[in-house]
Amino acid sequence: MAAPEAPCGPALAELDRRVAGCRACPRLVEWREEVARTKRAAFADWTYWGRPVPGFGPPDARLLIVGLAPAAHGGNRTGRMFTGDRSGDVLYQALYDVGLASQPTSVSADDGLELYGVRVTSPVRCAPPANKPTPGERDTCRPWLVQELRLLRPTLRAVVVLGAFGWQAALPAFAEAGWTVPRPRPAFAHGTRVPLAGPDEGHGLDVFGCFHVSQRNTFTGRLTPEMLRDVLRTAAGAAGAAGMAGPKGMP
Numbered sequence: 547m548a549a550p551e552a553p554c555g556p557a558l559a560e561l562d563r564r565v566a567g568c569r570a571c572p573r574l575v576e577w578r579e580e581v582a583r584t585k586r587a588a589f590a591d592w593t594y595w596g597r598p599v600p601g602f603g604p605p606d607a608r609l610l611i612v613g614l615a616p617a618a619h620g621g622n623r624t625g626r627m628f629t630g631d632r633s634g635d636v637l638y639q640a641l642y643d644v645g646l647a648s649q650p651t652s653v654s655a656d657d658g659l660e661l662y663g664v665r666v667t668s669p670v671r672c673a674p675p676a677n678k679p680t681p682g683e684r685d686t687c688r689p690w691l692v693q694e695l696r697l698l699r700p701t702l703r704a705v706v707v708l709g710a711f712g713w714q715a716a717l718p719a720f721a722e723a724g725w726t727v728p729r730p731r732p733a734f735a736h737g738t739r740v741p742l743a744g745p746d747e748g749h750g751l752d753v754f755g756c757f758h759v760s761q762r763n764t765f766t767g768r769l770t771p772e773m774l775r776d777v778l779r780t781a782a783g784a785a786g787a788a789g790m791a792g793p794k795g796m797p
Contacts, residue, residue: 554697555605561697562600565671565690566625571683574672581618581673595625598672601694602627603665608785609646610698610705611637612691612712614758615670615679622673626655627666628759636759637666640774646782663787667694669715677760684715691716695723699749704785706777709758710734716753725751736769737777739784752784 569575582596599621613633616622620631628634629652641647641664648660670679670687679687695702705720707713713734721727724745732740738755756777757769764770781787 554700558601558605558694558697561690561693565600566597568598568671568687568690570686571672574670574674574679574683577675578618578622578672581622586619589619589623592623594623596622597625599625599627599668600671601665601667602629603661604663605665605697606701607661607663607665607698607787608701608703609664609782609787610695610702611664611666612705612707612716613666613668614709614711615668615677616673617677618673620673624654626652627668628652629655629659632761632764633759636764636771636774640771640778643771643775644778644782646778646787663782663785665698667691669712669719679711684711688715688719688722691719692722695719699724699744702751702785704752704754704781704787706754706756706781707734708756709760712758713755720751720753736773739780752781754781754784 579596582594585592585594599616613628616627617631617633620634621627621629624630628637634652638647638652639650641661642650646662646664652659669691670684671690674683707716717727717731720742725742727742732738734755736755736757740753742751742753744750754777756774757763759769759774
C-alpha cells in the first residue's frame, strides 16, 4: 500500500506549477529563454526547460536545503534544482553519502532520484546572468519561498542555507512565514547554527549556514566533501530526517 500523501502535498504541487509559470522579472525571463534557445554545444540535442525551477523533494520534508538560483545549463536545462551541473554533482553525492538520497547523481528530471526527508529549493527560481540576481529580483521572488515554507511548516525542523546570498534572502522569508528571526539578524558563516522560535510550540527551526557548493568553493577546497557532509549530518539529526533515510542509512 502506498504511503499516505502529506496534507500539504496537493497544495505544494499547485505552488510548484504556479512557480514554473512566473514571468515577474523581465531581465530573468529574457535571459533564461535566450539560454534555452541558444543552448550549450554539449547539450545541443536537449530541449531546455527555460522556465522558473520549482523545489524538489517530498512534501513532508523535515530538512530543507536553500541554494541561490538555478544554473543556466543546469536547472534551467533540466527543470530540477541542482540537476545537470557540477554544483549538483557535489550536493547530491553528499546527500547520498549521508543517506538522504537514493543515488549519488542527478542528471535529469526523470533519472529516478528520490530524496528522503529533505527538499531542495532556492530563493531565486530563474537562472540569472553571471549567476547574480539583483536585490530587486531576489525580493520579487521571495513570496514563492515564503509560500513554500508555510506549506512545509508542519514537518519542517531544520534548514541548510548555502552561501551568503541565500542566507540574506532566506532570513526575511523565515520571518514572513511565521518564525522569529533574532535582531540584529545573525551573520552568515559556514557551520553556524541559529535556532528560530516557531509560531507555536514544537514548530521551531534550526537554520544552518554552509558554504555554497559552487565550483569556486569546491575546486579551491574552501568547501570540501567532508565539510558538506558534516553540516548535512548535523542538520539531518536536528531535523529528525535521519530516521527517514533510505536503505543506505546514515554512516
